[in-house]
Amino acid sequence: MCGIVGYIGYRNVCDVLLDGLKRLEYRGYDSAGIAINDGNEIEIIKEVGKVSDLERIVANVAPKGNQGIGHTRWATHGGVTTVNAHPHSDEYKRFVLAHNGIIENYHELKEALAAEGFTFISQTDTEVIAHLLSKIYEGDMLKALTSLQDQLRGSYALAIMDREDKNHIYCMRKGSPLVLGIGEGESLCASDIPAILPYTRKVMYMDDGEIAQLSSQGIKVWDAKGTPIQKKSFFIDWDLSMAERGGYPHFMLKEIHEQGGVCRSTLKGRISGGSVDLSGELSMDEHTMISFRAVHLIACGTSYYASLIAERIFERWTDLDVKVDIASEYRYRDSKITPDTLVVFVSQSGETADTLAAQRKARACGAYCLAVTNVQGSTLARCCDDVLLLKAGPEIGVAATKTFMGQITALYLLAMYIAKVRGTFPIEQESELIDELLQIPYKIETVLEREHLIEELASKFAFSQNFLYLGRGISFPVALEGALKLKEISYIHAEAYAAGEMKHGPIALIDPNVPVVVVAPKDSLYEKTLSNIQEAKARHAPIIAVGFDGDERLASDADHVLCVPPTLEEFSPFVTVVPLQLFAYHVAKKRGCEIDKPRNLAKSVTVE
Incomplete structure (x- = not known):
């Protein structure tokens, strides 16, 4: 993923681009x-870092x-060098472009172009696009782009400039997100909304195959055949301050502290x-809800752990057959997907490549598809039959926190509604559950x-090298999420297990140098969790x-002990996850560590 x-x-334009890249840096920072077109030529400036x-x-x-x-890179093809940085151009610097995604046939295209005398200076697949455009352009940009x-x-999202055309920027999209901003006397494009929030809240989302000018x-927008189309615009109700740190040292800490408000916002009106x-x-x-026989919850990363929590809730409150899977696995499995299956796709961005591919598979099988996402108008939201928005506002920190809270809130509401x-x-x-749920933000x-x-x-454990996280029942996914947060931003090795599995292998990891983090609310499995604590203590952890x-x-x-206010067993993840987020942050x-921009990670994985 890049920006x-x-x-x-x-x-x-220089000020706009640099401001936009800062707001998109969570998407790539290699x-x-x-x-910039100065009226005579296009000047390209790029740097590693x-x-x-x-x-x-x-x-x-x-x-x-x-x-x-402008472009901020998360390297895929080619090492992290100034030459490989974007934007790229053809050898005459007439066509200059920035690219997100992966061109799968770039090698064969590059060989064919090299045989015709084109010279390459980078290792990227993106430079191939610039040379190919130079080859096929014959005076009509729309015709050239449809041929391209x-x-x-x-997969690609492209922003393209022609040195000889000072009045237009062209965009193309397939598989990678691109949003268009409609201003007064100005137009913008970006990989994500925060980059354009200072200038407009009126946006259009490009669909696969579309070309924009x-x-x-x-x-203006055309389809893949070059036919003009009218696009629906959306108004983004996010406030600009939501995409700024607001006095906090890091976005992650700000977003952790916003979770009570996110929970309230996601509950509001529902x-x-x-x-x-x-x-x-x-x-x-x-009638549709009553006809369902199964519900599948499909997601990646933190969204997958939110879905594992929701799995327990759907099992407890509904009579549906419940299945949870990682999107990158689900799309390749022979799952029994039928028209009486509700498939819920959980994605913060609504642009995760594997989740979108899984959605296409489920739709082809006739399933009813529902998106739980934070971005109105995202690809996932537009492709599904229904959408349940998180109402969390923009999340800038790479390690998800407040959107996890929004996801479990929305999924609980969905399970409760279907059960009713x-x-x-x-x-x-x-009524009892609702009364307690309304107290959760406090x-x-x-x-x-x-x-x-x-x-x-x-401070006491910041320089430990390994951690073991344990939890039972609905607390097991909380342990998984806690370990993930620690891994993501501190680079400490952390493993999470269902506590009952400890004696089936993980207990071999325990020694006085391995802190054991146990999620142990007073629930129906409390006594068994205490037994696991004793087993770890016996090994001096x-x-x-x-x-x-x-x-x-x-x-x-x-x-x-990190204490949290008591709540019903069903709602314990809402409060037990917060200390784990804060613990990971402070470690x-x-x-x-670079908390908001952890190494090798990007906010949304939009390529396979």
């Missing part, structure tokens, strides 16, 4: 570059112009008279008030437990 931004209008490194170089050159494109699409295999007068009501939001009617329609639990149980905020205690504990306030037995068994901070 593209493009602008044409009345502003100093290198960055900009290309962060956008701030590029910015220092640009300050000395001070390019001027009102038309340009026919010859490229793979951006100008200061507006945006509970009426003490009952969940999604009828005004979902198009599926009661199918009549699988009584009204009085729904309980999350109570945990956040104890951050200083978690920071102190993180330091025990860090997450448990409910006032749990004296847990306090006596564990070396350290990474003590180690001096």
Whole structure:
């Protein structure tokens, strides 16, 4: 995943591009570059490292112009070098472009072009596109781009400039996201919304095969055959401040602290008279919900762990056959997908490549597809039969936190609503659950008030080399998510297991140098979890437990306890995950890690 931004209008394009790249840096930070048409030629400036490194170089050159494109790279083809950084051009610097995605047939295209005398200076698949465009262009850009699409295999989002055309930027998309911003006297393109928020909230989302022409007068769009089409525009209700740190040292910490508000926002308007009501939001009617025999929850990464939590809830509250799978596996398995299967795709961005491929498979089998996503108008949202939005606002930190909270909130509401329609639990149980669910945001905020205690504990273990995380039942996915957060941002090796599996192998890892983090709320499996703590203590491992306030037995068994407010067993993940997020954050901070931009990771994986 990489970040593209493009602008044409009345502003100093250099300022717009650098600002946009900073807002997209979570998408890639191996290198960055900009290309600006100054009226005579296109000047390309690029540098290895962060956008701030590029910015220092640009300050000395001070390019001027009102038309340009920029790119922040997450390397796929070719090493991290200035030559491999984007934008790339043909050898005459007439056509300059930035590219996200992977061109699968680039090798054969490159060989054919080299045989015709084209010279390559980089190792990238992107440079092949620039040379190929130079070869096929005969004075009509639309015709050239439709021909270009026919010859490229793979995924791409492209922003293209022609040195001889000072009035337009061209965009193409297949498989990789690209959003178009519609302003007054200006147009923009970007890989993600935060880059264009300072300039407009009116956007269009490109679909596969489409070609767009951006100008200061507006945006024109054609389909893959070159036929003009009218695109629906969306209004983005995110506030610009949501995409800024707001005084916090890192976006991740800000987003952890926003989780009470995210939970409230995701609940808002979906509970009426003490009952969940999604009828005004979902198009599926009661007959459709009653007809389902199975529900599949499909996701990647943190979204997958949120789905594992939801699996327990669907099993508890509904009579559906429940299956959870990783999208990259689901798409290749012989799963029994039928028209009476509800397939729920969970994705923060709505652009995850494997999740989109899994959705195409499910739709081809006739399943009813529902997206749980944070981005209205995303590819996943547009491809599914129904959408349930998280209402979390933009999440900039690469390690997901507040969107995990939004996901489990939305999935709980969905499970509760389906259970109510199918009549699988009584009204009085729904009322009790709703009353507690409405208290969850306050309980999350109570945990956040104890951050200083978690920071102190993180200081004691910041330089441990290995961690073991344990949990049972609904707490097992919480342990998985806690270990993932630690791995992602601190680079510490951490493994998570269902606590009952400890004696089946993981117990061999335990020694005095391996802290064991146990998620141990007072639930129906509490006694068994305490037994696992004793097994770890017998091997002299330091025990860090997450448990409910006032749990004296847990306090006596564990070396350290991170306390959270008590809640119903079903809702314990909402509060037990927060200390694990904060613990990972403060460990990474003590180690001096790049918390918002962890190495080798990107916010959304939009290529396979």
